[in-house]
Amino acid sequence: MELLEFARGPALAASAAVCVLGLAWRLYVVLGRPARADYSEPRRSDLVAGAMRTIFAKMLPPRGVKVRGVAMANAYLYHAGLALVAFGFAPHIRFIERYTGIGWPALPDPVMYVASGVAIVGLVIALIDRLSDRVLRLLSGFDDYFSWAVVMLPLLTGMALIDRPYQPAPQAATPVSPGLLAIHLLSLELLLVWLPFGKLAHAALVFVSRWRTGADFTRKGAAI
Amino acid sequence: MSGPDLDPLDFDTPRFTIRKPAVRYDQQGDASDAERSAAAVRAFVRDMSRTAATYMESCIRCGHCAEACHFYLASGDPAHTPIWKLEPFRQAYRREAGPFRWLYRKLNLAPEPAARELREWQELLYDSCSMCGRCTLACPMGIDIAGLVAQARHGMFAAGLVPHELHAVAERAEREGSPLGATPKVLKERIEWLCDEHAVEIPLDLPRAEVLVTLSSIEIMKYPKSIVATARILKHLGVSWTLRSEGYEATNFGLFSGNADWQRDMSLRVINAALACGARTLLLPECGHAYGAMRWQGANMYGKPLPFRVLHVTEFLADAVRGGRLKLKPLAGSITFHDPCQVSRRGGATQAPREVLAALGAELREMPAAGNANWCCGGGGGVVTLHRADEHRYRAFEIKMKQVEATGAQRLATSCSNCRLTFDDGQAHYKWDHRIESLLELVAEQLPT
Numbered sequence: 001m002e003l004l005e006f007a008r009g010p011a012l013a014a015s016a017a018v019c020v021l022g023l024a025w026r027l028y029v030v031l032g033r034p035a036r037a038d039y040s041e042p043r044r045s046d047l048v049a050g051a052m053r054t055i056f057a058k059m060l061p062p063r064g065v066k067v068r069g070v071a072m073a074n075a076y077l078y079h080a081g082l083a084l085v086a087f088g089f090a091p092h093i094r095f096i097e098r099y100t101g102i103g104w105p106a107l108p109d110p111v112m113y114v115a116s117g118v119a120i121v122g123l124v125i126a127l128i129d130r131l132s133d134r135v136l137r138l139l140s141g142f143d144d145y146f147s148w149a150v151v152m153l154p155l156l157t158g159m160a161l162i163d164r165p166y167q168p169a170p171q172a173a174t175p176v177s178p179g180l181l182a183i184h185l186l187s188l189e190l191l192l193v194w195l196p197f198g199k200l201a202h203a204a205l206v207f208v209s210r211w212r213t214g215a216d217f218t219r220k221g222a223a224i
Numbered sequence: 225m226s227g228p229d230l231d232p233l234d235f236d237t238p239r240f241t242i243r244k245p246a247v248r249y250d251q252q253g254d255a256s257d258a259e260r261s262a263a264a265v266r267a268f269v270r271d272m273s274r275t276a277a278t279y280m281e282s283c284i285r286c287g288h289c290a291e292a293c294h295f296y297l298a299s300g301d302p303a304h305t306p307i308w309k310l311e312p313f314r315q316a317y318r319r320e321a322g323p324f325r326w327l328y329r330k331l332n333l334a335p336e337p338a339a340r341e342l343r344e345w346q347e348l349l350y351d352s353c354s355m356c357g358r359c360t361l362a363c364p365m366g367i368d369i370a371g372l373v374a375q376a377r378h379g380m381f382a383a384g385l386v387p388h389e390l391h392a393v394a395e396r397a398e399r400e401g402s403p404l405g406a407t408p409k410v411l412k413e414r415i416e417w418l419c420d421e422h423a424v425e426i427p428l429d430l431p432r433a434e435v436l437v438t439l440s441s442i443e444i445m446k447y448p449k450s451i452v453a454t455a456r457i458l459k460h461l462g463v464s465w466t467l468r469s470e471g472y473e474a475t476n477f478g479l480f481s482g483n484a485d486w487q488r489d490m491s492l493r494v495i496n497a498a499l500a501c502g503a504r505t506l507l508l509p510e511c512g513h514a515y516g517a518m519r520w521q522g523a524n525m526y527g528k529p530l531p532f533r534v535l536h537v538t539e540f541l542a543d544a545v546r547g548g549r550l551k552l553k554p555l556a557g558s559i560t561f562h563d564p565c566q567v568s569r570r571g572g573a574t575q576a577p578r579e580v581l582a583a584l585g586a587e588l589r590e591m592p593a594a595g596n597a598n599w600c601c602g603g604g605g606g607v608v609t610l611h612r613a614d615e616h617r618y619r620a621f622e623i624k625m626k627q628v629e630a631t632g633a634q635r636l637a638t639s640c641s642n643c644r645l646t647f648d649d650g651q652a653h654y655k656w657d658h659r660i661e662s663l664l665e666l667v668a669e670q671l672p673t
Contacts, residue, residue: 025323026281026323026324028323029277029322029323030274030277030278030281030323031274031278032274033272033273033274033276033277033321034273034274035273035274035275036273036274036275036524037524038523038524039523039524039526039527039528039529039530040519040520040521040522040523040524040529040530041523041529041530041533041534043572054366058364058365058366062361062362063361063597064361064593064595064596064597065291065292065358065361065362065593065597066291066292067288067291067292067362068286068287068288068291071286071287071288072288075286133287134302135287135290135296135302135305136285136286136287137302138302138303138305138308139285139287139302139305139307139308140285141285143285144285197324199283199284199285201281202282202284202365205278205281205282205365206282206364206365208278208282209278209279209281209282209365209366209367210365210366212274212275212278212279212366213360213366213367213368214366216275216368217368220520220570220571220572221571221572221573222357222569222570222571222572223357223361223568223569223570223572223574223595223596223597224360224361224366
């Protein structure tokens with residue numbers, strides 16, 4: 001079996017399965033922990049609305065509290081860059097469409113190149129920050145650095161492919177560089193395999209955590 | 225071991241706690257280190273509810289909580305980063321309750337927190353966290369770090385690793401009913417003295433009353449004029465009320481020290497007193513943590529909804545203002561207000577004191593980052609009781625002083641006697657020219673004649 005065939009076939013299926021099942025297991029165990037009954041008289045009862053508000057409000061910088069502004073701005077930038085590259089780039093949309101049947105219009109390639117650049121530079125800045133800031137250095141462990149690496153890898157291996165013009169599958173019988181494409185796919189699959197086990201799971205947990213605080217604090221009328 | 229004879233109370237300084245111990249006993253009992261570690265882990269695991277587990281899984285190690293913490297800013301020590309204070313709790317979670325616990329145990333990726341580590345963390349969990357919850361505002365994941373610190377303290381208590389002073393006052397509160405020696409006998413004597421001195425009526429042990437009034441020991445021992453103020457206001461409003469000698473102490477050092485059984489005992493004393501006199505309202509004094517302990521945790525200690533309302537005194541006053549029952553003489557000049565964290569940010573009653581201040585007609589000059597984002601005075605969570613925390617607490621208090629000074633207000637008020645105590649202590653330490661006042665007392669002074 002060719003490497004590309006392996007990456008597109010069993011490796012993709014296995015990594016996707018690990019990602020979905022691992023994340024489901026993590027959420028199942030967390031949500032399966034005992035919930036404490038709260039008998040206090042609620043100040044407010046719009047808990048679902050409060051939880052939803054918190055999910056969105058926490059996407060914005062906090063009010064009245066100073067945070068590490070540059071780090072936060074950088075986080076916005078590389079998250080936006082990653083989202084654009086993952087879901088706006090024509091080959092990625094085609095890839096998703098091939099497996100799910102769902103597609104959407106792609107963004108122009110120049111926008112993708114800028115987004116990739118922003119994501120890569122942003123991630124480098126985040127790593128420098130993590131290594132140089134005393135607080136972040138103390139808080140950081142294997143998960144933080146490995147998660148950084150598995151996000152960076154698909155970006156770098158993807159960049160290695162963009163000097164070759166993308167052609168949709170019907171036009172191109174074989175990819176321009178099957179070896180590089182296989183490595184790119186395998187790096188994505190590494191990310192999928194790691195996602196449920198480390199901090200990258202915040203992609204899902206962010207909703208659970210903010211929902212929990214939003215509902216509990218809304219009940220009290222406390223500040224979020 | 226600490227005890228009442230070894231730990232006399234000190235009422236000669238602006239801050240009331242036990243006298244500075246000549247020899248510190250920051251661990252209780254004679255358990256081995258292995259037993260302490262195991263006891264802590266058992267207690268940690270008991271507290272790992274769905275919410276705690278969600279939070280443990282969600283931290284992205286961004287460090288934003290550090291900038292929100294007055295104790296971190298005061299020391300610049302990364303160990304004072306709020307989320308780092310929970311590291312032993314996190315370790316225990318990963319090893320004992322997390323989704324991949326078998327992997328963490330098999331490969332020893334999260335070793336059981338050792339007693340040595342827990343001793344090291346005692347300073348982080350008790351001395352340098354007032355559980356003010358400002359870090360939650362900064363957390364992009366919305367993690368309630370203060371709530372987790374309260375839970376982590378349960379493990380510390382189980383391990384017998386509570387700071388000397390805090391254990392001593394908590395134990396005294398459990399045994400005598402008050403952390404500061406305000407026993408029922410002392411309360412009775414105080415009331416008799418206050419009634420004579422101020423010509424007010426302070427009902428004690430009435431069989432029936434609409435409102436059960438509770439007090440903070442700090443008020444009884446240091447700020448008794450607050451009791452007089454309460455009596456005058458309630459008389460003015462024509463409220464039927466009483467104090468009850470079986471349940472008058474609103475502070476809850478069981479909560480601070482991390483002993484959930486003591487917390488329950490202390491809450492039940494007050495709840496049973498309210499039930500005994502058929503009160504429809506349980507009135508909490510100017511005390512921040514008493515509000516959190518009773519308003520938000522009291523029913524959970526009781527095990528079912530409480531059959532009466534629980535109100536902080538500022539909520540009660542705001543209610544009276546809103547209902548047109550309380551009109552006040554105007555207070556001249558400008559004033560700024562220090563929000564007690566447990567009442568405002570964490571308690572949801574941020575607007576109540578502002579409604580009362582509006583009724584006073586004074587020019588309210590809000591501090592920078594006022595209300596929900598207000599800086600803690602540094603004395604909450606039992607920190608003010610700890611002598612060894614003084615230096616760090618004073619440095620944290622400097623943030624508060626700057627915040628107050630930025631307003632240029634002529635007066636400074638709050639609605640928490642523990643904050644007041646901390647301000648008085650800070651004022652004496654820095655010879656600061658600002659004196660904090662009680663909002664309740666200001667209201668009593670401005671009652672129409």
